[in-house]
Amino acid sequence: MASDLNVMLVASEYEGLVKTGGLADVARALPAALRSAGTHTKVLMPYYRALFKHQPEVLISSLDVALNPRDHYGCAVRHYNDNGVEIYLLEHHQFYDREGIYDDGRWPFEDNPLRFGLLSKAAFALCKALNFVPDILHAHDWQTALVPYYLSKQAPGDSFFSHTRSVFNVHNGAYQGKCHARWLGALGIDPSDFIPEHFEDYGEINLLKGAVVFADHIVAVSPGYRDELMQESTSHGLWQTFQAHAHKVSGILNGCDYGLWNPEHDELIAARFSAKDLAGKQQCKAVLQTQTQLMVNPERPLFGLVSRLTDQKGLHYLIPALHEFLGNKAQVVILGSGDAHFSSLLRHLAASHPGQVHFTEGYSEALAHQIEAGSDFFMMPSLFEPCGLNQIYSMRYGTLPIVRSTGGLRDTVVPLAVDNHNADVATGLSFDAPSIEATSMALAHAFELYTQHPKVFKQVQQNAMAQRFEWEPAAAAYIETYRTLLA
Ligand code: ADP
């Protein structure tokens, strides 16, 4: 048991409340797993407009947060209990009562440094108001990157946080919270810390860099990504900083919330199914085909994709590869939102292959589950992928992931060899080069597997469905990390 550990987790998303990607899934599942392991874990996040409808109770009507010696922000804190996990919602209307959480649909909010600086600083005021002495302040991604710094700058005479250690998770090192140096004063960053060894990055503030420097420990969300952060070509420009702090960087693979992602109990899909009885999966496929105006035909391999539409996801080589690939009888269902450039390319792809490709632009929890359940293959050709959750979900649903060999994708999928000789252990398909050619070859391999080698396909499907990426061992690894820091 870890009942002596107090953890305050600070994040900008939380699955079920507000989500743009896998960060939200982890921000919800990790505290639940830490709590099951016996820790006292609480979560702090902003009270965005999108949460108003839940009408959580006001717990603290006035919380004073000093972001720097001059500027005090009057906040309130609302409270919400998610299956035993206490969630604290930071209310400050000027910052969080607006459409969108990071941007207005096109541009990032200009005051993001302040909005998330306030969230990071509020963690300290909240702990004091609750009289909750945290052993660990656990922050996630650039939005909460100032938590480790603020901890390191606590007044030396203040004993409240004197034993507290900070852990910082890198879910996505490409987002670094870079901003103009004029924010230094407002964020309470000491000018002496605006140096290349700390926050300074080509004349700008780089919040992620500061977190790597000041955190007591850094966790990358897969061992593979941990190694990539140390290399020039895959570190998003920060390899020197990661290398300088390599001794305190580890990699812990995310788990999967099988309470939400399990075809045997999933209420969002047309029929339930298991590895033993796949009849429901056929039904899910037929319903998905109907719903997306594709020909209902079990013989046609169906390729699914659910994704944020960003450069990270490899769409610039996947889309041209699909144009070539769709000369055959494959079907493609895509759900995604993000860059207008990619949605326009996807609309064009669908228009060029009517009845064969369906693209839904937007965000839909239900359709995401239906695509996972009804597809035969799940495409995840990411340029980089710190962990990736969708390939893990798809394996559980017997939908073979087609991944590029990078980061967490490499750590979780056992690729089927081109000659299929390792079908007894393979759990998906994989390719190396981030190119149209390599993607096309992997898609062709999948098509041939489905249409020519159904037995091999079924074997790999069974292997995939038997995989488990539980949160329990991941939570145990985090707890061990906390303990080492506190020892
Ligand atoms: P990332 O965090 O980089 O977006 P992950 O694979 O870790 O990638 O997690 C993505 C999460 O977001 C998954 O739970 C996925 O189902 C969900 N998701 C992404 N785009 C959409 C969408 N358009 N509609 C519904 N869910 C989505």
Ligand code: GLC
């Ligand atoms: C990020 C990464 C993704 C990871 C997720 C949760 O959004 O892009 O690979 O799975 O965070 O850690």
